[in-house]
Amino acid sequence: MMGDIWMTLLGVLVTTLLAFVTGMFYMGASRKITARVQNRVGPPIYQNFLDLIKLQAKDTAIHHGWMQLLGPAFLMVSAVGSLMFIPVLNKGLFFENFTADGDIIFLLYLMVFGSLGMALGAGQTGNPNSAIGVTRGLTQMVGFEIPWVMAIVALILQYHTTNIAEILEAQHRSGVWSMFANPYAFIAALLAAFGMFRYSPFDIVGAPAELASGPVSENGGKFLGTMMSSHAVFAFVKLVLYVDLFMGGADNLVELVIKTFGLYLIPLTYGMVNPRYRTEQAVRYFYGWPTLFGIIAILYAVFY
Amino acid sequence: MNSLVIMLLIYFAGAILVYAANKFSAVLRDVIVVLAGLLPVALFFSIPAFEAFQFRIAGFDLFWDLGSLAYIFEALVVVVGAASLVYAISYMKGKKNLGYFYMNFFLSLGSMTGILMSQDLISFFIFWEIMTWSSYFIVVFNGYKTNKIGLTYIFFSALGAYAMLTAIVMINTQTGSTMWNDFFIAFAGMSSHYQLLISILFIFGFGVKAAMMPLHIWAADAYSHSPMAYTATFSGVLSKMGVYGLALVMIKLALVSNHFVFSQVIAWLGAVTAALATIYALIQKDIRKLLAYSSVAQLGYIITGIAVGTAMSFMAGIYLAVLHGLFKAALFMVAGAVEKQAGTTDMHKLRALIRKMPLTFITAMVAIIALAGIPPLGGFVGKWMLYESLIGSNHYFLVIVIFFSSTAAFLYAYRFLYGIFLGQEEEEFAHVKEAPLMMLIPMLFFTVLLIVTGTFPGIILGPVANAMNHGMGFRGVQWEMSVLTNVYGDSIHLSVISTIVVVVFIVFALFLILKGRKGTRYVTTKDIANSGEPVRPEDNYHFALDFYKPFERAMAPLYRFKMSEIYGNISDGLVSFFQFTRRLYSGNGQTYVYYVLLFIVILLVFSNQLINR
Amino acid sequence: MNDKNSQKIVDVIKNFARKHSLFVLAYGTGCGAIEIPATMTSRYDAERFGIRGAATPRQADVLLITGYLSTKTLKRVIRTYEQMQDPKYVIGFGSCTINGGMYWDSYNTIKLLDMYLPVDIYINGCMPRPEAVIEGFIGLQKLIAAGKAEGAKKYKENLDWYRANQKKVIKNWVMPDYNW
Amino acid sequence: MVISPIHYVAIPLLVAFLIPLVAKIGKNWARILPGLTLAYLNFVSVYLMTKVQETGIISESVGGWDAPVGINLVFSPLSGLLVSLITGIGFLVWLYSYQFKNVEKNESQKYFTLLLMLITGANGVILTGDIFNMFVFMEITAISAYALTAFYRHRNGAEAAFKYLLIGSLASTFMLLAIMLLYAQVGTLNMADIASKMDQVSSGMKVTIFILFLTGFGIEAEMFPLNGWAPDAYTEAPGPIGAVFASAVVKAGVYAMARVVFTLFGYGDSPVEILIIMGVITMAIAEFSAFRQEKLKRMLAYSSIGQMGLVIAAFGLGTKAGVFAALFIMVNHALIKSLLFLSGTYMVYHSKEKLIAELNGMAKELPVTAALFAFGALAIAGFPPFSGFWSKVYFLIAAADQKMVFLIIMVLLVTTVEVLYYFKVINRMYFHKPEMELEYRRPSTNALISMFVLTAVILWISFFPDTVMGYIDAAANDLVNRAGYINLVLNR
Structure with missing residues (x-):
C-alpha cells in the first residue's frame, strides 16, 4: 500500500520532469527553428533552461498582492494536473498516472483552469495591459474552443467512450489512427491548435510592442520563470493529448518525441509565415473553416 | 400537528x-x-x-x-x-x-x-x-x-x-x-x-x-x-x-419520450437562452445585471438538461438547479456586500477591492469557479453530466451551443472578479471595509458548501437519484458519493481529481510564496511598469470600459438580435390600440346614443341569424 | 562540502545563466535605437548570445541607453531603471552617453550618463555599428561572468549622490522613492 | 309586525320622503335616520335569508291579490342574496358618507333621500315578480342615480348626469317597448305567467323582444357599446356613490337581464351566444380603456364595466356552473369595487382633477387607506388567495366545461391588462415620490370602519369561501330552475 503511493509519486515526478524537459527543449527548438527560417543562427537549443535559471535567480522585490503570487500556481495546476490524466505512453511503467480517474471532458475544463487563475493574477497587478491581454486571450479562447470541442465530440461519437486511454485502445483495435479514421476531426482540432499554442497569427494576447507582453507585463523573476516552465509542461500536455487522440499514442519515448515534435512543427511553421490577426479576426477565423470541418467531422462520425 | x-x-x-x-x-x-x-x-x-x-x-x-x-x-x-x-x-x-x-x-x-x-x-x-x-x-x-x-x-x-x-x-x-x-x-x-x-x-x-x-x-x-x-x-x-414545474411536466407527462419534437424545441430554447444570455451578460457594466443575465443563462442549461430527459441529463439539470441556487446566491450576496461597502455596483467605477474585502473575494472566486464549471468545484459536476448526457443521447449540436455559452461564461466570470476586486486601486475606495460578519457568515457558508459538493456531489445526487427512482418514473438510477459515470461506462473520480488539484496547487503556491519571501513586499497597484511614467495619484489606469470590445466585434451579428426591441414594438402597438379603444368613449353623449342605436339596429337587422341558430 | 564552496558553485551557475540570458528592455531612448533592429535580426543575430528583447522593465536585465537623453526622457529612464529587478545592468550606447556627443552644448540633454545612472559598460561611436553593439554585450557578459557588473549595487550605495544629480536636472521631481 | 320582503321597498321609500320632515326636528336626524333604516333592512336580510334557507322561496303578494293578477315580490335565494348585498353595502356607504364633504352640511337631506330611493329602486327591481313593476323600479333607480351623479352641481357633474339621462331614457324607451310587445302577445305582466306562456309567442317576435330587453337592460348593466354613460357617471358622482353604482345600479341591471334570459325566455330559447360575445367585448374594451386612463375613478369605472362584461359572459354560458360563477363574481365585485371606491375616494379627496398621478407616494400620507386600496386591487385582479380568485376560477371552470378555450384565453389575456393597471396604481402609491404638493385628508373614523368591515368580509370570503358558496349555489339553482320558479309563483 505504502509502496503503491511511493510508486505513484515517483510516476508523477518522472512524468512531470519528462514533460518539463521535453517541453523546454521544444521551446528551445522552436526558437532555433524560427531563427533558421529567418536565416539566423539562433540561440542554442538549451537556451530556455538558461533563461529559466536566470529568471529564478532574479530578485522579486515586489508583488501586487497575493493573487499575483498565486496566479502562476493556478497555471501550474492546470499544466501538471492535466498531465496526470493523460496517458503519456501506450503501456508505460510510470506514465499512466491517474488516467483512469479522468476523462476528456474533464480535461477540457481543467485546461482552462490555469488561464483563469493566471488571468486573476494578471488582473491584480493593476497594469491595464495585463487586463487587455487577458480579455483578448479569453475571447480568442471562445473562438478556438468550438472547433476543438467539435473534434472531440466527433471522436467520442466515433469511439463511444470519453476516456482517453480507451480512445487510444480503440484506435489500436481498429488499426487506424483517428486522424485517418475521421480526418475532418483532426483538421478541425489542428486548426484549433493554432489558437491554443498562441503562435502567430494568434499571438495578439501578449503582443510585446502593443501590450508590453500583455498578461505577464508585471511579472518578472520567479513569476515569469514559473510561467515559462508551466508553458513548457502545458505545451507537452497538449501535444501528447493530440497524439493520443489522433495519432494512436506512442509505444516508446522515441516515437512519442517524433510524433509530438512533428505535430509541434505544424503550428510553429504556420505561425512563421503569418502576420498577426486582430482578436475579432481570430475569432472569425475559428468560426469559419475550422468550425465547418468540425461540423463535417461530427456528421461524418454519426453517419459513417 | x-x-x-x-x-x-x-x-x-x-x-x-x-x-x-x-x-x-x-x-x-x-x-x-x-x-x-x-x-x-x-x-x-x-x-x-x-x-x-x-x-x-x-x-x-x-x-x-x-x-x-x-x-x-x-x-x-x-x-x-x-x-x-x-x-x-x-x-x-x-x-x-x-x-x-x-x-x-x-x-x-x-x-x-x-x-x-x-x-x-x-x-x-x-x-x-x-x-x-x-x-x-x-x-x-x-x-x-x-x-x-x-x-x-x-x-x-x-x-x-x-x-x-x-x-x-x-x-x-x-x-x-x-x-x-x-x-x-x-x-x-x-x-x-x-x-x-x-x-x-x-x-x-x-x-x-x-x-x-x-x-x-x-x-x-x-x-x-x-x-x-x-x-x-x-x-x-x-x-x-419554474424548473420544478418544467421537470414535473416534461418528465411525468412523458413529453420527452412521446413527443420528440417537444423535447427538442424546449432543449434548443434552453440552449439558445444560455448562449444569448451569456453574450449579453458579458457586456453589462453593472455587476448585478451581469449576474442576472448569468442566471438566465444558467437556467438555460437547466432547462436543456431537463428537456433532453435522459436519466443523466435530468440528473444534471436538477443538480445544476440546486447548485445554481447555491452559487448564485453567494454571488448575489457578494454583489450586495460590494454595493453596501463600496456604494456602487458599476464596474466602470469599482476598483480593486481585493485587499479591502479578501473574504468576499474568496467567496466570489469560489462561486465563480463553480459557476464556470471548473473542477474541482461543484459546478463542474453538473456541466460534466450535462455534456456527457447530451453527447450520449446524440444531441451533438446542442452540446456545441451549450459549450459555446459555457466557454463564453468564462468571460463574464473573469469580468465579474476583475471588475470588482482586481485592477488598479483608487483613493475613493480606500475607506472600504470587509463586509460585516452577519453578511460574511452566509457567504462563507456557501463557499464551504460549494467546495464540498465539488468532491462529494453525492450529497445532492443521492436525493436526486432517489427522487428519480421513486416518483419520476426513471428506473435504476445509480449514484455514488464522488464518482461520476457516463453512458459509455467511463467514470471520473472526483476525490482523486480534487486531491491532485489541491496538492499541486499547494506545492506551487508554497514555492511561489516562500521563495524570496523576505525580499518581497507589497507595492500598490499604481506602481506599474508604464513606460517610465509614474502613475500620478489623480490618475487611474484601470481598464473597465469596453472590456470585451473584441468579442462584441466578433459577435456583432448576435448582438443585433434584441428580444427587448421586439417586445418593445409589440407593447407600443398594444398601447396605441388601448388608446384607440379609449377613444371609443369619446365623452360625447350624442356619440353614445349613436352607439346604442347602432347596436339595436344591427341586432334587429341580424335577428334572423339569431333565430336560426 | 561547506556552504562557501556550494555557494560558489551556485554563483558560477547563476552567473553563467545570467551571462547567456540577457533580456534587453526594448526601449528606444535616442537615435541609436535604429541600430538595435539590425543587431537583433538576421545579419547580426544577437539572439545567438542569448540576447533578446523584453517588453517591460519587470522582465528585463539590461537597460540600453541608445544615444542622447533629453532631461525629459531621463526622468522616464530613471523610473524604468528603478523598476527593473536585480540583477540589472546599464549599457551606455554611443558618444552621447559618454560626453554629450554632438549635443555637447545642448541645454536639455544630459552630457554624462554615469552621473545619473550607474553605467556598466559603454559602447563607443556615433552611431556604433551592430558589431560594436555586440562587442559591448560580450563585454558585459564577461563582466557578469567575472561577477564585476555591479552597477546596481553602486547605485544603491550612492543613491543620495545619484538623486542629487538627478534632481538637479529634473526640476519637477514627482517620482516615487527608489525603495528596493 | 311580520317581517316580509315588502319592507325592502316600502320602508326605505317611506323614510326617503320622511327625511325632509325629520330634518326639521334636528339636522342630525336626517343623517341618522337612513342609517337606522338600512340597519333594519340588514336585519331583515339576515332574518329572511335564514328563513329562505329553511322554507324555500318566499312569494309575497302585494295587497292580497295573488300572482298573475296582482303584483308579487319574490324573495328567492337569488333575489335574497342580491338584496342583502345591496342593503349591506348601502349601510356601509351610509356609514361612510356620514361625514363626507357636502353631506355633512344641508345637502345631507338630498343625499340620503336619493340614496334611499336608489336602494329602494334596486331592491324593487330584484324582488319584484312583475315585469312592468320591474320597469318602474328601474326608473326609480335610474332617476335617483341621475340626480346623484349631478349631486355636486358643477359643470362636469351636470354633463355626466345629462349623458346618463340621455342614454337612460333610451333604455326606458326600449324596455317599455319590449314590455308593450310582450303584453300584446301574452296578455300578462307577471313574469312567471309570461314565462309559462312564452310558447305562444312567435320566434321572430321573441327575438325582437329579446333584443329590446337586451338593449334596455344592457344599458343599465354597462354592456358595450351601451355603456357610454358609465365612466362619466362614476367619475362625477360623489365617491361613495360610485360604490353604490357598482354594487346596486349595475347589479339590478344585470339581474334584470339574467331574469329575462333565464326565466322569461328560458335559456335554451333565447339567442344567448350574443351574451358571451358582448360580454367578452365589453370586458376587453373596458379593460383596455382602463389601462390608458389618467383619472382614478374613471379607471375604476372602466374596471367595473370590465367585471360586468365578465358577469354577462358568465351568464351567457347558461349552465348552472356559469350562473354560479356569474353570481360569485357579482358578489365579489360588489364588495371589492366598493372597497376600491371608498378607499380611492379618500386618496383624491381634495383633488380637482383626481388624477392617478396624484397618488404618488400616497402610502406615506395615508398608509391605511393605501393598504386597503392595494388589497382591493390584488383581490379584484384575482390574485389568490383573495376572493376574486375563487370566482375567477369558477368562471374558468364553467367555461372549460363548455369547451370554450378561446373564451378562457381571451378573459385571461384581458385580466393581464387589468393586473397591469392596478399594479401601476399600487406602484405609484408605494414607490413613487410625490410630484406635487397636495392636501391630504385622513379618513374619518366611520369611513374607516366601513372600509374595515368590507375588508373583513372580503378576507372572510377569501379564506372561508365555503360559507358564502352555499348561498350562491342556492341562488344559482334558483335562477336555473325555471319551472320551479313558475310553479311556485303561480301556486301550481
Missing part, C-alpha cells in the same frame, strides 16, 4: 409577526427574522418523513405532501432562504420599510414551500400566485425607477400564471379532479389536441419563471433591481420553481 403545515405556518406567521414587530423595535424584528428563517431549516432536516395533509376549501380538495423531487427544492428553499434572511439583517440595515420587505420575503418563502408541497393544482396555483405578487412587491422595493421593471415582471408572470390556470381548468374539465397525480395518469388518455394544448400552456407558465428564451425578458432587470438579499433567493430559488 402536521410538520408540513407547521413549516408553512412558520413562514406565514413570520411574515405577519415581522411586520408587526417592525412597528415596535428593530431588534425584535431581526430576532424574529432569524428565528423564523432558521427554524424551518432545523425542522426540515430533523424530520425524517413528512405526513400528508388534506382538506377541502371552496369545493376543491387540497392535498399537501412533500414529494421526493420537491424535497430537493424544499431543501434549497429553506437553506438559501435562511441564509438570505441572515444576510438581509446586515444588508438591509438602515433602509426603510423593512417590515414590508421581510413580510414579502417570508411570504415568498412560504409560498415556495407551499408550491413544493402541493399535490393538487389549485393550491399549487394559489401558492404560485402568492409567490408572484410577493416577489413583485420586492422587485419594486427600490423605488419608482423599478416601476417599469416591476410591471414587466408582473405582466409576464401573470401571462404565465394564467396560461397555467387555463391548463388547470381544462384538466379539471377533462379529468374531474385537480390532483397532479390524477392528471398525470389521465394525460395519456386525453385527445392529442388537449395533450398538446395543456403541455404548451404549462410549459409557457413555468417557462416564464424559469426565464426561458422568449419569456426571459423580465428576468435580468427584475433580478438586478431587487435588493440583493432577496435576489439571492429570487434568482437562486424562486426561479427554480
Whole structure:
C-alpha cells in the first residue's frame, strides 16, 4: 500500500520532469527553428533552461498582492494536473498516472483552469495591459474552443467512450489512427491548435510592442520563470493529448518525441509565415473553416 | 400537528409577526427574522418523513405532501432562504420599510414551500400566485425607477400564471379532479389536441419563471433591481420553481419520450437562452445585471438538461438547479456586500477591492469557479453530466451551443472578479471595509458548501437519484458519493481529481510564496511598469470600459438580435390600440346614443341569424 | 562540502545563466535605437548570445541607453531603471552617453550618463555599428561572468549622490522613492 | 309586525320622503335616520335569508291579490342574496358618507333621500315578480342615480348626469317597448305567467323582444357599446356613490337581464351566444380603456364595466356552473369595487382633477387607506388567495366545461391588462415620490370602519369561501330552475 503511493509519486515526478524537459527543449527548438527560417543562427537549443535559471535567480522585490503570487500556481495546476490524466505512453511503467480517474471532458475544463487563475493574477497587478491581454486571450479562447470541442465530440461519437486511454485502445483495435479514421476531426482540432499554442497569427494576447507582453507585463523573476516552465509542461500536455487522440499514442519515448515534435512543427511553421490577426479576426477565423470541418467531422462520425 | 403545515405556518406567521414587530423595535424584528428563517431549516432536516395533509376549501380538495423531487427544492428553499434572511439583517440595515420587505420575503418563502408541497393544482396555483405578487412587491422595493421593471415582471408572470390556470381548468374539465397525480395518469388518455394544448400552456407558465428564451425578458432587470438579499433567493430559488414545474411536466407527462419534437424545441430554447444570455451578460457594466443575465443563462442549461430527459441529463439539470441556487446566491450576496461597502455596483467605477474585502473575494472566486464549471468545484459536476448526457443521447449540436455559452461564461466570470476586486486601486475606495460578519457568515457558508459538493456531489445526487427512482418514473438510477459515470461506462473520480488539484496547487503556491519571501513586499497597484511614467495619484489606469470590445466585434451579428426591441414594438402597438379603444368613449353623449342605436339596429337587422341558430 | 564552496558553485551557475540570458528592455531612448533592429535580426543575430528583447522593465536585465537623453526622457529612464529587478545592468550606447556627443552644448540633454545612472559598460561611436553593439554585450557578459557588473549595487550605495544629480536636472521631481 | 320582503321597498321609500320632515326636528336626524333604516333592512336580510334557507322561496303578494293578477315580490335565494348585498353595502356607504364633504352640511337631506330611493329602486327591481313593476323600479333607480351623479352641481357633474339621462331614457324607451310587445302577445305582466306562456309567442317576435330587453337592460348593466354613460357617471358622482353604482345600479341591471334570459325566455330559447360575445367585448374594451386612463375613478369605472362584461359572459354560458360563477363574481365585485371606491375616494379627496398621478407616494400620507386600496386591487385582479380568485376560477371552470378555450384565453389575456393597471396604481402609491404638493385628508373614523368591515368580509370570503358558496349555489339553482320558479309563483 505504502509502496503503491511511493510508486505513484515517483510516476508523477518522472512524468512531470519528462514533460518539463521535453517541453523546454521544444521551446528551445522552436526558437532555433524560427531563427533558421529567418536565416539566423539562433540561440542554442538549451537556451530556455538558461533563461529559466536566470529568471529564478532574479530578485522579486515586489508583488501586487497575493493573487499575483498565486496566479502562476493556478497555471501550474492546470499544466501538471492535466498531465496526470493523460496517458503519456501506450503501456508505460510510470506514465499512466491517474488516467483512469479522468476523462476528456474533464480535461477540457481543467485546461482552462490555469488561464483563469493566471488571468486573476494578471488582473491584480493593476497594469491595464495585463487586463487587455487577458480579455483578448479569453475571447480568442471562445473562438478556438468550438472547433476543438467539435473534434472531440466527433471522436467520442466515433469511439463511444470519453476516456482517453480507451480512445487510444480503440484506435489500436481498429488499426487506424483517428486522424485517418475521421480526418475532418483532426483538421478541425489542428486548426484549433493554432489558437491554443498562441503562435502567430494568434499571438495578439501578449503582443510585446502593443501590450508590453500583455498578461505577464508585471511579472518578472520567479513569476515569469514559473510561467515559462508551466508553458513548457502545458505545451507537452497538449501535444501528447493530440497524439493520443489522433495519432494512436506512442509505444516508446522515441516515437512519442517524433510524433509530438512533428505535430509541434505544424503550428510553429504556420505561425512563421503569418502576420498577426486582430482578436475579432481570430475569432472569425475559428468560426469559419475550422468550425465547418468540425461540423463535417461530427456528421461524418454519426453517419459513417 | 402536521410538520408540513407547521413549516408553512412558520413562514406565514413570520411574515405577519415581522411586520408587526417592525412597528415596535428593530431588534425584535431581526430576532424574529432569524428565528423564523432558521427554524424551518432545523425542522426540515430533523424530520425524517413528512405526513400528508388534506382538506377541502371552496369545493376543491387540497392535498399537501412533500414529494421526493420537491424535497430537493424544499431543501434549497429553506437553506438559501435562511441564509438570505441572515444576510438581509446586515444588508438591509438602515433602509426603510423593512417590515414590508421581510413580510414579502417570508411570504415568498412560504409560498415556495407551499408550491413544493402541493399535490393538487389549485393550491399549487394559489401558492404560485402568492409567490408572484410577493416577489413583485420586492422587485419594486427600490423605488419608482423599478416601476417599469416591476410591471414587466408582473405582466409576464401573470401571462404565465394564467396560461397555467387555463391548463388547470381544462384538466379539471377533462379529468374531474385537480390532483397532479390524477392528471398525470389521465394525460395519456386525453385527445392529442388537449395533450398538446395543456403541455404548451404549462410549459409557457413555468417557462416564464424559469426565464426561458422568449419569456426571459423580465428576468435580468427584475433580478438586478431587487435588493440583493432577496435576489439571492429570487434568482437562486424562486426561479427554480419554474424548473420544478418544467421537470414535473416534461418528465411525468412523458413529453420527452412521446413527443420528440417537444423535447427538442424546449432543449434548443434552453440552449439558445444560455448562449444569448451569456453574450449579453458579458457586456453589462453593472455587476448585478451581469449576474442576472448569468442566471438566465444558467437556467438555460437547466432547462436543456431537463428537456433532453435522459436519466443523466435530468440528473444534471436538477443538480445544476440546486447548485445554481447555491452559487448564485453567494454571488448575489457578494454583489450586495460590494454595493453596501463600496456604494456602487458599476464596474466602470469599482476598483480593486481585493485587499479591502479578501473574504468576499474568496467567496466570489469560489462561486465563480463553480459557476464556470471548473473542477474541482461543484459546478463542474453538473456541466460534466450535462455534456456527457447530451453527447450520449446524440444531441451533438446542442452540446456545441451549450459549450459555446459555457466557454463564453468564462468571460463574464473573469469580468465579474476583475471588475470588482482586481485592477488598479483608487483613493475613493480606500475607506472600504470587509463586509460585516452577519453578511460574511452566509457567504462563507456557501463557499464551504460549494467546495464540498465539488468532491462529494453525492450529497445532492443521492436525493436526486432517489427522487428519480421513486416518483419520476426513471428506473435504476445509480449514484455514488464522488464518482461520476457516463453512458459509455467511463467514470471520473472526483476525490482523486480534487486531491491532485489541491496538492499541486499547494506545492506551487508554497514555492511561489516562500521563495524570496523576505525580499518581497507589497507595492500598490499604481506602481506599474508604464513606460517610465509614474502613475500620478489623480490618475487611474484601470481598464473597465469596453472590456470585451473584441468579442462584441466578433459577435456583432448576435448582438443585433434584441428580444427587448421586439417586445418593445409589440407593447407600443398594444398601447396605441388601448388608446384607440379609449377613444371609443369619446365623452360625447350624442356619440353614445349613436352607439346604442347602432347596436339595436344591427341586432334587429341580424335577428334572423339569431333565430336560426 | 561547506556552504562557501556550494555557494560558489551556485554563483558560477547563476552567473553563467545570467551571462547567456540577457533580456534587453526594448526601449528606444535616442537615435541609436535604429541600430538595435539590425543587431537583433538576421545579419547580426544577437539572439545567438542569448540576447533578446523584453517588453517591460519587470522582465528585463539590461537597460540600453541608445544615444542622447533629453532631461525629459531621463526622468522616464530613471523610473524604468528603478523598476527593473536585480540583477540589472546599464549599457551606455554611443558618444552621447559618454560626453554629450554632438549635443555637447545642448541645454536639455544630459552630457554624462554615469552621473545619473550607474553605467556598466559603454559602447563607443556615433552611431556604433551592430558589431560594436555586440562587442559591448560580450563585454558585459564577461563582466557578469567575472561577477564585476555591479552597477546596481553602486547605485544603491550612492543613491543620495545619484538623486542629487538627478534632481538637479529634473526640476519637477514627482517620482516615487527608489525603495528596493 | 311580520317581517316580509315588502319592507325592502316600502320602508326605505317611506323614510326617503320622511327625511325632509325629520330634518326639521334636528339636522342630525336626517343623517341618522337612513342609517337606522338600512340597519333594519340588514336585519331583515339576515332574518329572511335564514328563513329562505329553511322554507324555500318566499312569494309575497302585494295587497292580497295573488300572482298573475296582482303584483308579487319574490324573495328567492337569488333575489335574497342580491338584496342583502345591496342593503349591506348601502349601510356601509351610509356609514361612510356620514361625514363626507357636502353631506355633512344641508345637502345631507338630498343625499340620503336619493340614496334611499336608489336602494329602494334596486331592491324593487330584484324582488319584484312583475315585469312592468320591474320597469318602474328601474326608473326609480335610474332617476335617483341621475340626480346623484349631478349631486355636486358643477359643470362636469351636470354633463355626466345629462349623458346618463340621455342614454337612460333610451333604455326606458326600449324596455317599455319590449314590455308593450310582450303584453300584446301574452296578455300578462307577471313574469312567471309570461314565462309559462312564452310558447305562444312567435320566434321572430321573441327575438325582437329579446333584443329590446337586451338593449334596455344592457344599458343599465354597462354592456358595450351601451355603456357610454358609465365612466362619466362614476367619475362625477360623489365617491361613495360610485360604490353604490357598482354594487346596486349595475347589479339590478344585470339581474334584470339574467331574469329575462333565464326565466322569461328560458335559456335554451333565447339567442344567448350574443351574451358571451358582448360580454367578452365589453370586458376587453373596458379593460383596455382602463389601462390608458389618467383619472382614478374613471379607471375604476372602466374596471367595473370590465367585471360586468365578465358577469354577462358568465351568464351567457347558461349552465348552472356559469350562473354560479356569474353570481360569485357579482358578489365579489360588489364588495371589492366598493372597497376600491371608498378607499380611492379618500386618496383624491381634495383633488380637482383626481388624477392617478396624484397618488404618488400616497402610502406615506395615508398608509391605511393605501393598504386597503392595494388589497382591493390584488383581490379584484384575482390574485389568490383573495376572493376574486375563487370566482375567477369558477368562471374558468364553467367555461372549460363548455369547451370554450378561446373564451378562457381571451378573459385571461384581458385580466393581464387589468393586473397591469392596478399594479401601476399600487406602484405609484408605494414607490413613487410625490410630484406635487397636495392636501391630504385622513379618513374619518366611520369611513374607516366601513372600509374595515368590507375588508373583513372580503378576507372572510377569501379564506372561508365555503360559507358564502352555499348561498350562491342556492341562488344559482334558483335562477336555473325555471319551472320551479313558475310553479311556485303561480301556486301550481
